[in-house]
Amino acid sequence: MAATTHHRAPEPSGAPGRRAAPGPARTAPPAGRRLRGAWNTAAALLILAVLLFPLYWMLVTALQPSAGIDVDVFPTDPGLESFRTALDSQGDSLVTSLTVALGAVAVCLVLAAPAAYGLARLSLRGSRTIVFTTLITQMVPGIVIANALYSAYAELGLVNSYLGLILADASLGLPFSIVLLRAFMLSIPGEVVEAALVDGANRFTAFLRVVLPMSRNALITAGLFTFLFAWSDFMFALTLNTTDDVKPVTLGIYQFVGAHVSDWGAVMATAVLSAIPAAVLLVVAQKYIAAGVTGGSVK
16 A cells, blocks of 8 residues: 655644744844944043133123123123123124125135136136146235235335235135135036027126026135135235224224223124124035035036
């Protein structure tokens, strides 16, 4: 009699009594890696505290009711009297700095944008030499430029004038703006400009209506850095002004310290007020700065 073979039906994968194969075990990061991460975090926090402490001390000193330099780490009776004193004495200087900085931004961008477009898109002989020379100008000491400008301004009647200070401060950001905008415009596809030319636009129209809108991030970045250069300028403000008719806030703080060296609350309040515009611009435009600086890194 033949033996009967019984075939056992396969059990479903979800049947009870069978366990699924265990997956790979999740291992915790090694203790050395965790310790290294903790040390890196602690070091970063320490560096941040060291960098921010002068700003905190400046703000606390400005809020203290007394005029001395000895302050508590946590002020118990803060007040705004120092800020009122600062605004009364330095309000005009803040307006002057704002006017000069905005004027410098306008002049710088009007000159830098077409110059960068010409160096990036037009077949100019010696364009690399021009860019290199532009970078070299950044290495010239400011006092040398200031003395040369004073001699020229004395002949042109631009000493103690808004226009003279605006032109001088615009020169601080012009080389950086040209190099930045040129790098960004090189990354714009040439087909876009060629399409505008095919549609009937000339070179200037293509630059104005196509290239400039596409270079918005780079323009904002160049304008912001020029604003910061002009806002923090002290050398030109001191050299090109012999009266108080055009007195930026940097020169105002310099004179204010000499006149109110015992009233550190008012001095620090002036410093806080002068730092607010730059801080606000950096916070608002930080995404444009990142895009503008890195936009020309790849083509």
